[in-house]
C-alpha cells in the first residue's frame with residue numbers, strides 16, 4: 001500500500017501511524033502474542049481485558065497482565081468492571097505505575113461469568129452507568145480513554161447510539177463498536193450499519209469491529225461505515241493525510 005494511502009488516526013493526544021488496531025482478546029493477546037504482531041505494524045495493540053476489582057484488591061497475578069516492557073508503542077490497556085470506585089482506582093493505579101498510552105474500557109464482553117457481575121456487555125443496558133464509569137475513568141486517567149461497546153444487549157435493546165453519545169459526553173476520546181448484540185455472542189454476521197449510525201452521531205473517532213478478516217474487509221468497513229476517520233481533524237490536514 002502506498003504510504004499516502006495509510007490513514008493515520010488521532011486518539012486524544014496519541015497519534016496512530018495507521019488505523020489498523022489489534023482487537024483485545026482474553027487468553028490470546030498476551031505479551032508474547034502482541035510482540036509477534038509487531039511485525040505486522042498495527043497502529044495500536046490492546047492488552048487482554050484486566051479486572052478492575054482484582055487490581056483494587058492488589059492481586060499480583062492480575063498486575064502481571066500490565067507488563068508491556070519493551071513493547072512497541074502505542075499500546076492500550078483494557079480494563080473491565082461495573083463499580084465506579086474500582087474503575088477509577090484502576091485508571092489512576094495504571095497511569096501512576098505503568099508506561100501505557102491509552103486506557104480502554106470493556107463494555108462488550110458477553111461471557112456469563114462477566115455479565116453476572118454486571119460487567120462487560122451488561123453495562124449496555126444502563127446508559128447512566130455507561131456515562132458514570134466513562135467519566136470516573138476519564139477523570140482519573142492522564143492518558144486518553146476509549147470504550148469498546150457492542151450493538152446492544154439483544155434485538156429488543158439496540159443501545160449503541162445512545163451509549164456512544166453518553167460515552168462521548170463523559171470525555172472518551174474514541175469508541176469501538178462491535179456490530180453484534182450480546183445475545184449473538186460471536187455468531188452470525190456483524191451489523192456494520194450500526195457502526196455507521198454511531199459514526200453519524202458522535203464526533204470522536206469510531207473504530208469498526210466484527211468480521212474483519214482480510215485487508216479487503218478492512219477497506220470495505222471503512223468505505224461502508226465511515227469509521228476510523230477522525231472528524232476532529234481540519235479538512236486541509238485530512239486531505240493531506242488522504243483520509
Ligand SMILES: Cc1cc2nc3c(=O)[nH]c(=O)nc-3n(C[C@H](O)[C@H](O)[C@H](O)COP(=O)(O)O)c2cc1C
Pocket residue numbers: 023024025026027028048049078106108109148178186190209210211212
Ligand atoms: C477468544 C476471544 C477473546 C476475546 N476477548 C476480548 C477481550 O478481552 N476484550 C474485548 O473487548 N473483546 C474481546 N473479544 C472480542 C474481540 O475483540 C472482537 O470484538 C470480536 O472477536 C469481533 O468479532 P469477529 O470475531 O467477527 O472479528 C474476544 C474475542 C475472542 C474470540
